Amino acid sequence: MDAVIAAAPRPAPQKDSRSGIIAAGSLVALVVLASIAALSYQSIVSFRDRAKWVDHSYEVLHTTELIFSELKDAETAVRGFVITRDEAYLDPYRKARESIPRHVERLLSLTGDNPEQTSRGKTLTDLAQERLNSAESTLRIYRKGAESSVRPEVKRQLDSGKSVMDEVRRVIAEFREEEERLLRIRADETNRSAQQTIAVIVAGNVVSLTGLALAFLLLRRDVTDRARAQIAAQRLAAEIEDLYDRAPCGYHSVNKDGIFVHVNDTEIRWLGYSREELVGKMRFIDIVAPEHQNIVRKNFPKLVAGGTTDHLEYDLVRKDGSRFPVSVSATAIMDENGQFVMSRTTMFDIGDLVEARTRILEANAFLDTVVENIPSMIFVKHADTLRFARVNRAEEEMLGMPREDVIGKSDHDLFPASQADFFTSKDREVLAQRDVVDIQEEVIDTPQGQRILHTRKIGIRDGYGTPQYLLGISHDITDRIQAEKRIQALAADLEIRANQLEAANKELESFSYSVSHDLRSPLRAIDGFSRLMEEDYGNVLDAEGNRLLTVIRQNSQRMGQLIDDLLAFSRLGRKPIAPDRFSMNELVAEALEDVHAGTSTPPKVTVQDLPDIAGDRVLLRQVWINLISNAFKYSSKNDDAAVEIGSLPVENGSRVYFVRDNGVGFDMQYYDKLFGVFQRLHRIDEFPGTGVGLAIVQRVVSRHGGRAWADARLNEGATFYFSVPEGEMQ
């Protein structure tokens, strides 16, 4: 992957000046070293030359010494011979004669450059020759053998040899002096030159070493920097490689044939192929779903031409054949000639995105279904323009127009100005106060006439709290309002009726009062005055007259009884029930006592143990009295009259009590008359009564929530039952 990694970073600009310094320092050092080398060479050459001259001087001195020495040897040899006459002493002389010319020649060649020394050389050569010649002459004299005779000549010869030798000594001394002087001069020069050279070399070396040291230091620093930069570059490269491979997106490059060149680990993981299977072998299009390959085919040439492709979406097929959706973007990498090298392609697995998109679509579809089918009207307006953005089917129906005619319109386009003003003012209120606004009743004109809506308006805001839409949900409450109005009218009517009823009740009450008070007065007058007539005129009336007065009194008294019973009955309807718990056994005992008091021949009475019940004690006492007195009355003609009082088990939540007698009973075919007011099944001369007793029983029991009924057979007795619900009364 190194091929796709960015180039190593360039050195920073400051390093240019540093390398300049290094180069300059190195150059200076080199120049200095070259100069030192040249100077050294020159010094050495001149030193060698001077040394040669020193040698030369020494050789000159040596040669002169040799000549002088040979001459001395030759003289000594001659003297030896002269003394001994032994030829053997002459060997050094012969050797000198042979070598001195050679030495002289050498000396002359050596001193050829110095005219002074050359002339001294010649002088020395001449002197040497002269001496040798003198020695030869001496020898020749002695050989002739005349010793005593030759003595003067030899003496002359010896004297002249001594002066020659002195001359030789003097010349050699001059020679030596001259050469030593030269030698001294040369030694001084050499010394001075050597010192200068040393100084130059030392100084030059110091300079060049300094320059080199500086250059070395800078170079070393430069090298360190470079090494550091290289490490950094390597680290960066590794980092980039890591990023490349582990990026949450897929990266790859393909060449102009579409064949994989690089691919990162992420993409490899997605695809299920190995890098070896892909790189250099497979084309990218090979992993694209067949039906999507045309997308790649269409866009790849653009890429090769140097273009880019952005967010192309298609499915890829993994090695195992499964598919996943991706979003792919690519740029082209071109070489310096503008030729396509490879792509740099990025891809995202958009599986989650596609799924989320699908979910959103499903959720939207669901919401749409709800919105469109809800019986409430729903509308959405743009928050800024307050123009309709959406309406549902119920809204269309209410407005009587399709949504195409509504969307984009404002309230003022659709409704009368006063209504539209109201709607928009509420809209602005909602958008301003960030709250739901509930409009209990708003009037709206529709093609179906004026309707009344209950509307709730809500602002829909984006993530920053800026209102985007205004949502309205309306309920057509026209029918309800109308129904409410009807109910109100009915309630008002009911109240009137209740008042009327109350008035009627009051009237009835005062009527009852009047009956009670006013009807009894005339009766009392009839009875009273009949009695007075009886008292005052009974003696003048015959038996029939007195009987008629008695009939008048009986009927007026009966009328009075009827009125009393009727009033008692009507009072029951008005008297509120006062429920209480009490002992039923005690109550029945009291009732029996009351009934016994008005009876001359009571029947045999059996009373069971009676369970208690909650009820109005006073009213229930009347029930027992009425039933027991009936039982007594209708069994009174039976010699074995027997009355049984008892109760039955609770049934349907009610307690049932009964009073049974073995009296005359009645025919069940008249049963429906039994509990009616003033209804009687027996003649008054058979059994007295007003026909109100059982009606009172019925009314009291029904006001307790129970009922009364009877079972009887003519001449075989009757059983009267009444039930009272268990538990507390209302």
Next chain:
Amino acid sequence: MTGFEYVEILLVEDNPTDAELAIRALRKKNLANNLVWVRDGAEALDFVFCKGQYQGRVNGTPKLILLDLKLPKVDGIEVLRTIKADAEAKSVPVVMLTSSHEERDIVESYELGVNSYIVKPVDFDKFLDMVSQVGLYWSLVNKVPTK
């Protein structure tokens, strides 16, 4: 109506036949000699408080008032209330003598301080008996504070 005699009983009754029967019943026991009969509530109050036509009468406070409930002008309850609200008159025994069985009338009368409540029976014999008993008891047996 001797006018200046001491009044034993004040009968307040609008119905003349009832009044006649009552007076007859009382007479049988000799209780009707000093009886004044007035026919409505207003007249009754005038009598008790010596006002109107009875201004300046001198025959004293009655020993017993027999009061009907249902009366013209001012009804019996109102008469009772006025008498029992008066510091002097309240000690006079007032017996309701009425046809009304109404519980509320009974309760109200007792709340106002009635001394007895009698329902007139239709049967004259019973009526006679009752009235004479009442007259005897309240005018002869009962004691009232002396002034």
